[in-house]
Amino acid sequence: MHNGRVIMIVGNGDVPEGVGATIDAADLVVRFNDCRSVGKGGGRTDIVAVCNTGRPALAMLGGGRWKTSAPVRQAREIWSVRAATRFAAMRAALAATHPDLDDFCDDYTDGFESFARATARKHRVIEAETHDRLERDLARFSPSPFVAPSSGLVVIADILSGFASSEDHVVLAGFGHVGWQWHPFAAERRYVDSLAAQGRLRRLPPFTSSDLPQGA
Template structure:
């Protein structure tokens, strides 16, 4: 029988003091993009879930600051959170509804793939089915008009659906459910709280 694991998904929001050791002792730690959670939220990083489209992707891949950071150096795997075909299909719609997001769907997956290959890391691509399932699930929580769910929510859904094994404990920290105006954060909070109430994951508070 496989040994159960502790998987911690660490967002970039506020993290209470005293959690660094708990997070660093986990079997798998997942962080996001620039890993602003590192420090108060520990330093161990096994996976970086990266926004692989738009300005966030371009900023990470440009120059060497992100690539040389402590968290990226120790990460064994990089996940491309945004599925290429999903975002390609959104481009025409956003051109009409949100013309200011003209570079939002620009896909830099190849850049992350090249970096992963050059440094001996695994590259994971979160499948389109996860995006579609999250959109469907959010409908039950009356989301305000939004462009896409947050990367944090997509990563949580991916871990629950495709990564976690029976007996694993899934914990989250640093999820304040606030930020970019075109993520449905109020609905996301309700969805996450429902998962916690159902025992599918827990929130690290202290």
């Protein structure tokens, strides 16, 4: 039996057939927003990390379907990925460079906090310092112009910067590093590959469930 936890971070990208049981067997499973990974990517959900600004946040809080979905009902914690003060500070510059993103910095953190409180679960906001440190790290991988790193990458950086202990095993699934044009996905892929090369995390696949340490 290992001492650390298996922390599974499951993005909303493609998850291959046959990995659901491995994901569900982890000690902690983090999913994102509407948790599209549920299904082929198993069902267990301990933490839902949400984009708490702009249109995605408004959609999650506005319709009711997100709040009553199975993974959200199961989750013990809601994490707001974006530090409101940092994104508020971006508003003026974005108005000049990306006028179509006029609602990108609209902050709905209070809505997620209220929802978490009303449903007796923990709400956590990832600190601005995590974003700052991540963007400095990403600069080494020559990103093309971007607005913000993806929520998935912010959560990876946050977990590796202190949430996970040195004995924990951080495993990724469902990260294709493609999507919205203003996330620096090519640089994000290179950054994650460098973390894997350093042994700080692993991707699922290419290894099988038998390669993972078994349960705490």
